[in-house]
Amino acid sequence: MKTIIEPFRIKVVEPIRLTTREERVELLRRAHWNLFALHSDDVIIDLLTDSGTSAMSAEQWAAVMRGDESYAGSPSYYRFESAVRELMPFKHVIPTHQGRAAEAILFSIVGGSGRIVPSNTHFDTTRGNIEVTGAEAVDLVIAEAHDPSNPHPFKGNMDLDRLDSLLASSGNRVPLVMLTITNNAGGGQPVSLENVRGVAEVAHRHGKALFIDGCRFAENAWFIKCREPGQGARTVVDIVRDIFAVADGMTMSAKKDAFANIGGWLALNDDALAAAARNRLILTEGFPTYGGLAGRDLDAIAVGLREIVDEQYLRYRVRTNEYIGEKLTELGVPIVLPVGGHAVFVDARRFLPHIAPLQYPGQALAVALYELGGIRACEIGTVMFGQRPDGTEVPAEHDLVRLAMPRRVYTQSHADYLIEVFDEVVKVREQLQGLQIIWQPSQLRHFTARFAPVG
Numbered sequence: 001m002k003t004i005i006e007p008f009r010i011k012v013v014e015p016i017r018l019t020t021r022e023e024r025v026e027l028l029r030r031a032h033w034n035l036f037a038l039h040s041d042d043v044i045i046d047l048l049t050d051s052g053t054s055a056m057s058a059e060q061w062a063a064v065m066r067g068d069e070s071y072a073g074s075p076s077y078y079r080f081e082s083a084v085r086e087l088m089p090f091k092h093v094i095p096t097h098q099g100r101a102a103e104a105i106l107f108s109i110v111g112g113s114g115r116i117v118p119s120n121t122h123f124d125t126t127r128g129n130i131e132v133t134g135a136e137a138v139d140l141v142i143a144e145a146h147d148p149s150n151p152h153p154f155k156g157n158m159d160l161d162r163l164d165s166l167l168a169s170s171g172n173r174v175p176l177v178m179l180t181i182t183n184n185a186g187g188g189q190p191v192s193l194e195n196v197r198g199v200a201e202v203a204h205r206h207g208k209a210l211f212i213d214g215c216r217f218a219e220n221a222w223f224i225k226c227r228e229p230g231q232g233a234r235t236v237v238d239i240v241r242d243i244f245a246v247a248d249g250m251t252m253s254a255k256k257d258a259f260a261n262i263g264g265w266l267a268l269n270d271d272a273l274a275a276a277a278r279n280r281l282i283l284t285e286g287f288p289t290y291g292g293l294a295g296r297d298l299d300a301i302a303v304g305l306r307e308i309v310d311e312q313y314l315r316y317r318v319r320t321n322e323y324i325g326e327k328l329t330e331l332g333v334p335i336v337l338p339v340g341g342h343a344v345f346v347d348a349r350r351f352l353p354h355i356a357p358l359q360y361p362g363q364a365l366a367v368a369l370y371e372l373g374g375i376r377a378c379e380i381g382t383v384m385f386g387q388r389p390d391g392t393e394v395p396a397e398h399d400l401v402r403l404a405m406p407r408r409v410y411t412q413s414h415a416d417y418l419i420e421v422f423d424e425v426v427k428v429r430e431q432l433q434g435l436q437i438i439w440q441p442s443q444l445r446h447f448t449a450r451f452a453p454v455g
């Protein structure tokens with residue numbers, strides 16, 4: 001069979017309120033052209049993030065009813081712990097309310113001024129949680145990753161030579177090495193198993209632990225199965241186990257590859273570090289057998305982890321984004337290649353060359369997608385990264401728009417509708433205008449900045 005169908009049926013539906021273009025023009029004005037300020041029921045297709053937006057399965061909802069809300073020693077925790085350890089056999093599994101809480105706990109212990117934490121590319125919350133301790137977050141992704149049109153199959157890979165020389169020159173300042181799979185900030189690009197092993201070898205040779213940010217581990221393993229020589233006949237579960245077997249710990253947002261609406265964890269082997277993390281957890285999240293979550297959330301994660309490694313699901317998941325990527329390419333819309341696991345990234349700077357980077361081509365495209373089709377996407381460019389601590393701004397390396405796909409939520413006709421909206425945008429691309437910022441906070445401006453059209 002040629003068509004890769006959604007490998008699920010729909011039992012519960014949520015209506016989508018269909019707005020008109022006139023309404024959306026007014027809604028945009030009221031939101032000061034910042035899509036984070038929209039009410040989500042004014043959005044037709046919400047591609048803002050794939051985080052916490054998954055549709056849970058019937059089995060997950062059944063597990064929610066089984067959830068046990070005991071303060072200490074809940075069976076929900078033990079089900080959660082064993083589901084994590086089936087895939088990621090770490091000695092200590094510490095639940096947190098989401099991924100950034102795991103990062104905050106880890107770096108409150110191993111961070112500090114003068115420290116350096118390398119990764120392929122740190123996600124922004126990871127970077128923030130490192131920097132807030134006074135430490136430096138360093139990105140060492142391979143050079144190919146900086147070119148949006150380079151089709152390298154593993155653009156999330158870490159540059160092993162640069163890692164080796166950093167550890168040789170400043171190893172005494174490095175508490176641990178991180179690796180983000182897939183590399184979200186770099187376009188949802190995977191890391192090869194060979195590179196995971198290479199990073200572990202370099203880190204361990206210098207006496208450093210390797211921690212994996214595993215948010216999208218299943219998508220990463222699927223790419224390894226599809227793209228890495230010698231991996232095609234192996235199961236995703238075996239590949240996942242191989243990835244984590246060489247690591248010393250991980251941080252995780254269960255809002256991604258665990259099909260949960262909330263949750264995360266910190267897992268690790270080191271007893272002393274785990275004890276320090278649990279102390280911190282009790283202060284900031286809760287007792288170590290619930291860590292800021294309800295027992296029912298832990299049960300939903302446990303079931304979600306078994307579902308996410310289903311290869312029929314992963315084939316459909318990755319194919320959905322490839323399909324959108326192919327259609328956008330046919331329309332002449334430049335995208336980051338290859339298409340990532342959880343999102344399609346549009347190169348707005350190349351698509352709208354008449355809009356200067358400091359007039360935010362990514363934001364202009366995101367606004368146009370909403371106005372013309374009610375689609376909400378996320379600017380990942382100069383609005384997000386261009387603000388410097390002294391108040392000045394510089395163009396970001398790229399001006400991208402991320403179309404992040406919630407898991408199991410939208411169907412192929414939603415994808416076709418998205419393509420049609422892009423078709424409309426292509427027709428008016430030359431008329432699209434840039435934006436100016438009329439108010440902004442002193443940091444993380446993309447969430448709350450107010451814009452106005454230029455001119």
Ligand code: F0G
Pocket residue numbers: 048049050051098099100101123125126180182184185213215252253254255263264
């Ligand atoms: N690491 C990566 C690679 C992420 O993509 C995220 C979240 C986090 C850590 C933090 O996890 O949200 O549970 O605290 N990414 C979301 C996104 C927000 O839209 O890409 P969290």
